[in-house]
Amino acid sequence: MTAAQPPAPNEPPPPQRGQTLEERGRDVSAAQAEVEAETSKVKQYLKAASPRFLWQMAEGYPVVLKQFIQFCLIIIYPAWIFFVIFAAALHVLFYVTVYPVLWLLFWPMRAYQKKHHPEEYAESQRKK
Amino acid sequence: MGLFGRSGGVRIDVVPQVVRPRQTVTATVSVDKPLDKVTSARLEWGYDNFYRYHWAGRADSAAAAGNDTLWMAGEVGTSYGSERDTDDWVCVTRVEVPTATSEFTQASASFKIPSWAPGSSPQVARWGCRLVIDRGGRDVDERGEFQVVIGAGDVDAVEEPMERYMGNGDTEIDIVIPSPVWRAGDPITGHLACRPQQDLPTADIAVYWQREREHHPLERYPGQGGSLDGPPLHLGKKIPMHGGTEFGLPFALPLPADAAPTATAVHSSLSWFIGARIFYSGFTSHQIERVRRPIVVVNAL
Numbered sequence: 001m002t003a004a005q006p007p008a009p010n011e012p013p014p015p016q017r018g019q020t021l022e023e024r025g026r027d028v029s030a031a032q033a034e035v036e037a038e039t040s041k042v043k044q045y046l047k048a049a050s051p052r053f054l055w056q057m058a059e060g061y062p063v064v065l066k067q068f069i070q071f072c073l074i075i076i077y078p079a080w081i082f083f084v085i086f087a088a089a090l091h092v093l094f095y096v097t098v099y100p101v102l103w104l105l106f107w108p109m110r111a112y113q114k115k116h117h118p119e120e121y122a123e124s125q126r127k128k
Numbered sequence: 129m130g131l132f133g134r135s136g137g138v139r140i141d142v143v144p145q146v147v148r149p150r151q152t153v154t155a156t157v158s159v160d161k162p163l164d165k166v167t168s169a170r171l172e173w174g175y176d177n178f179y180r181y182h183w184a185g186r187a188d189s190a191a192a193a194g195n196d197t198l199w200m201a202g203e204v205g206t207s208y209g210s211e212r213d214t215d216d217w218v219c220v221t222r223v224e225v226p227t228a229t230s231e232f233t234q235a236s237a238s239f240k241i242p243s244w245a246p247g248s249s250p251q252v253a254r255w256g257c258r259l260v261i262d263r264g265g266r267d268v269d270e271r272g273e274f275q276v277v278i279g280a281g282d283v284d285a286v287e288e289p290m291e292r293y294m295g296n297g298d299t300e301i302d303i304v305i306p307s308p309v310w311r312a313g314d315p316i317t318g319h320l321a322c323r324p325q326q327d328l329p330t331a332d333i334a335v336y337w338q339r340e341r342e343h344h345p346l347e348r349y350p351g352q353g354g355s356l357d358g359p360p361l362h363l364g365k366k367i368p369m370h371g372g373t374e375f376g377l378p379f380a381l382p383l384p385a386d387a388a389p390t391a392t393a394v395h396s397s398l399s400w401f402i403g404a405r406i407f408y409s410g411f412t413s414h415q416i417e418r419v420r421r422p423i424v425v426v427n428a429l
Contacts, residue, residue, distance in 0.1 A: 010240075011240060011242040012242060014242070014244040015220070015394050016346070016394070017346075017392065017394050017395075017397075018344040018345045018346040018350070020342055020343070020344040020350060020353070021350045021352065021353065023344070024349070024350065026188045027186045027187040027188045027189075027349050028186055028188050028189055028190075029189060032189060032190055053190075056189075057185070057189055057190065057191035058185070060184070060185040060189070061184060061185050062183065
């Protein structure tokens with residue numbers, strides 16, 4: 001933005017600058033990236049239940065603190081498994097109870113969109 | 129020098145204390161008594177670069193998100209406390225000091241400030257000459273500071289386009305300023321050209337300066353950048369906005385006298401804008417309009 005004048009031939013070149021938050025992208029561990037990339041919900045829950053996923057939440061902390069957090073994470077692993085099963089159960093419960101009602105409720109709207117805006121409808125039904 | 133003093137009786141005098149890009153500074157190192165058992169000595173010219181980084185874990189980890197939503201419901205999404213301010217030394221030029229006799233008595237070096245040098249400011253850089261001596265006893269790491277000020281002649285600023293960052297353009301706003309370069313402490317003079325696209329409610333129009341700081345460390349994960357809006361200068365309240373008309377509002381917006389110059393460094397950068405905003409009266413569907421135009425702030429004549 002400043003557009004400082006080009007470096008003169010007898011001066012050192014400007015040092016390489018780093019990357020901003022936007023240029024870097026999301027900062028997640030390898031295990032979390034795998035879970036996020038997974039399209040199948042069942043596999044996503046299975047991968048999130050792996051100890052590796054929980055263990056890698058300690059990544060990026062300074063030494064000592066990281067080992068302490070890993071220790072704490074191992075201790076709470078049974079609770080984590082319970083949490084994942086509970087979340088999965090809620091997920092299933094939603095699709096059994098609320099989803100069919102909404103699906104029925106919005107039938108006329110979907111039918112209308114399908115008839116009058118077929119491209120948009122196809123796009124909305126595409127699995128992301 | 130006390131018992132735990134770290135200076136080791138080393139003084140670095142830098143003259144002149146205030147310089148501009150393309151000027152030369154000279155540092156003279158003197159010691160109270162010669163340092164022995166010296167293995168190597170060097171003078172480094174550069175700056176301490178101030179920036180903010182994320183220290184606590186990975187910024188977007190599931191744990192951080194869970195932490196935000198569960199424990200800090202009052203401050204959702206802030207991950208409060210996981211960022212920290214710091215500074216790193218950026219070496220521009222290194223001068224080896226010959227230590228053939230493994231004794232250090234004095235040294236001096238001069239340095240031409242590069243044209244791209246970021247100006248000294250508490251937000252970006254603190255320039256200095258650093259003396260590093262590796263020796264058998266206690267090592268020496270001392271620095272003599274100087275200030276780099278940026279003048280209007282040191283920047284090659286170009287007119288940058290306007291940028292709308294809020295609102296849906298019910299009024300076209302143009303900030304007309306004679307030059308993109310402004311000096312700290314001087315008022316920014318210009319005028320605001322407003323073109324309402326339709327009949328709109330009366331408006332409250334103001335201009336303000338905006339300072340934006342961005343962090344881009346080489347290794348650490350950057351902290352959130354932030355922008356600071358200056359106090360608004362009200363150009364008028366209840367201004368009638370008739371569709372299809374055009375009117376101009378002159379302004380003289382003072383810049384703070386200690387405004388840090390626009391700068392780009394290795395780990396952080398600072399940019400300045402002049403912003404304008406419109407609040408429409410009434411509880412209507414007309415959104416707040418905010419536009420801004422990049423400017424370059426300098427702090428020397």
